[in-house]
Amino acid sequence: MKDEKEKSYALTEKKENFSEWYNQIVRITGIIDHRYPVKGCEVLMPFGIELLDNITEKLEKMLKDNGNKKVLFPLFIPESFLRKESEHIKGFEEEVYHVTHAGKNKLMEPLIIRPTSETAMYPMFSLWIRSHKDLPLKIFQTVSVFRYETKMTKPLVRMREVMFFNESHTAHKNWEDAETEVKNAAKIYSDHFANNLAIPFIINKRPITDTFPGAVYTKAFDAIMPDGKSMQIGTVHNLGDNFSKAFNIEYIDENEEKKHVIQTCYGISTRALAAVIAIHGDDKGLVLPPQIAPVQIVIIPVIFQKEKNRILHESQSLYNKLKKNFRVHLDDRDQPIGSKFYDWEIKGIPLRIVIGPKEIEKNVITITRRLDNEKLTIDEKNVGKFIENLLENIQHDMLRKAQEYHKDKIIHASDKGEAKQAVEEKKFAAVSWCESMECAETIEKEIDASFIGYNSKQQDAKCINCKKAAEHIAYLGRKY
Numbered sequence: 001m002k003d004e005k006e007k008s009y010a011l012t013e014k015k016e017n018f019s020e021w022y023n024q025i026v027r028i029t030g031i032i033d034h035r036y037p038v039k040g041c042e043v044l045m046p047f048g049i050e051l052l053d054n055i056t057e058k059l060e061k062m063l064k065d066n067g068n069k070k071v072l073f074p075l076f077i078p079e080s081f082l083r084k085e086s087e088h089i090k091g092f093e094e095e096v097y098h099v100t101h102a103g104k105n106k107l108m109e110p111l112i113i114r115p116t117s118e119t120a121m122y123p124m125f126s127l128w129i130r131s132h133k134d135l136p137l138k139i140f141q142t143v144s145v146f147r148y149e150t151k152m153t154k155p156l157v158r159m160r161e162v163m164f165f166n167e168s169h170t171a172h173k174n175w176e177d178a179e180t181e182v183k184n185a186a187k188i189y190s191d192h193f194a195n196n197l198a199i200p201f202i203i204n205k206r207p208i209t210d211t212f213p214g215a216v217y218t219k220a221f222d223a224i225m226p227d228g229k230s231m232q233i234g235t236v237h238n239l240g241d242n243f244s245k246a247f248n249i250e251y252i253d254e255n256e257e258k259k260h261v262i263q264t265c266y267g268i269s270t271r272a273l274a275a276v277i278a279i280h281g282d283d284k285g286l287v288l289p290p291q292i293a294p295v296q297i298v299i300i301p302v303i304f305q306k307e308k309n310r311i312l313h314e315s316q317s318l319y320n321k322l323k324k325n326f327r328v329h330l331d332d333r334d335q336p337i338g339s340k341f342y343d344w345e346i347k348g349i350p351l352r353i354v355i356g357p358k359e360i361e362k363n364v365i366t367i368t369r370r371l372d373n374e375k376l377t378i379d380e381k382n383v384g385k386f387i388e389n390l391l392e393n394i395q396h397d398m399l400r401k402a403q404e405y406h407k408d409k410i411i412h413a414s415d416k417g418e419a420k421q422a423v424e425e426k427k428f429a430a431v432s433w434c435e436s437m438e439c440a441e442t443i444e445k446e447i448d449a450s451f452i453g454y455n456s457k458q459q460d461a462k463c464i465n466c467k468k469a470a471e472h473i474a475y476l477g478r479k480y
């Protein structure tokens with residue numbers, strides 16, 4: 001058993017083999033156990049749950065501030081409901097799990113297991129919405145969704161049971177109100193990724209070929225992984241009236257006219273945590289942003305036989321003082337100090353406090369930042385305020401560091417040769433593009449990368465393929 005444990009600490013270098021590093025770290029740190037015998041389904045372990053709970057709590061608070069009410073819809077959806085919106089069924093029919101039997105009986109009405117909840121929720125919307133006074137209607141839930149993935153599965157990234165899937169669904173009087181909601185949602189996600197998770201991203205409009213099935217358009221949040229691949233960590237869709245026509249979601253407006261509602265939906269999953277792990281982690285393990293770390297500070301007493309009681313007493317009293325304002329843990333296990341350092345370092349706990357005879361003698365404490373290993377010695381009296389500032393600084397420093405990394409991963413390429421080189425160097429190529437899908441396909445083929453999406457408007461630029469005027473900047477790279 002001991003051998004097994006020691007061996008497990010020998011992490012692969014992140015630079016050398018990112019994918020292997022990632023797979024090791026989610027297991028060793030106790031985020032998931034991958035040994036569950038159903039492909040694409042993982043056991044979320046206590047440390048993983050604590051992380052996801054913290055992430056979800058912050059997100060749900062922001063959604064509630066936006067007026068979204070929390071609900072919980074059933075896992076089962078009548079199969080016939082999935083078929084009501086023609087694009088939606090086309091997009092999902094390959095991925096859906098079907099329930100055809102219950103006990104020994106064949107079901108009269110076959111059911112599906114939700115791959116996402118549009119077709120569960122919208123029949124209910126049509127019962128709830130009658131008048132313009134019922135609008136906007138904004139709800140969300142955090143649940144598991146199930147998709148039969150045929151590509152290689154990866155913990156927290158591509159799963160057949162997608163856990164902690166947070167989906168919001170809204171209905172509005174008109175297109176303008178729905179557009180405002182798309183902006184609200186994008187603001188919530190931007191704040192969540194930047195301020196809570198310290199994750200940089202690009203907001204891209206998806207090409208029509210990659211739009212959510214049934215949506216008018218899709219905006220996605222793409223993070224760039226250390227291996228240069230893009231990972232979609234959040235999406236916002238304007239559904240227009242596609243679903244409200246299919247599900248008869250109508251209301252009577254101020255002039256007594258009957259109208260279809262305009263809808264949006266937006267979602268985030270465990271990929272947010274995967275991005276935190278991938279972008280911030282290093283060769284020694286996780287590096288967690290203070291906002292979501294299950295433990296923000298660990299106190300480690302250095303126990304010498306002679307002063308054992310005094311050191312333990314001081315550690316306990318510091319713990320009692322800090323626990324009022326922080327998530328703090330006192331590690332008084334009877335274990336070699338080196339192995340304790342290891343445990344907390346690999347788990348990415350932002351601050352480590354050591355208390356030994358030296359510290360007690362001088363009435364100081366020694367604090368080490370996980371992010372950069374910087375050591376600080378401070379007067380024991382001012383510890384609370386000092387730590388509060390320190391955690392804030394770490395959160396900022398992490399975002400800044402990640403932003404530098406993100407910037408370095410995007411190459412503004414002026415021709416296809418440069419773009420191809422960027423992708424070969426495991427980076428994103430940002431290119432001028434004229435909006436023709438034919439050009440997109442040609443560029444994709446010639447530089448051997450996927451067309452991820454496009455965003456900002458620009459002037460006086462020419463498409464790198466056809467040389468016609470190019471309004472957009474498009475991003476190309478490899479993706480998950």
Ligand SMILES: [Zn+2]
Nearest residue numbers: 434439463466
């Ligand atoms: Zn073009």
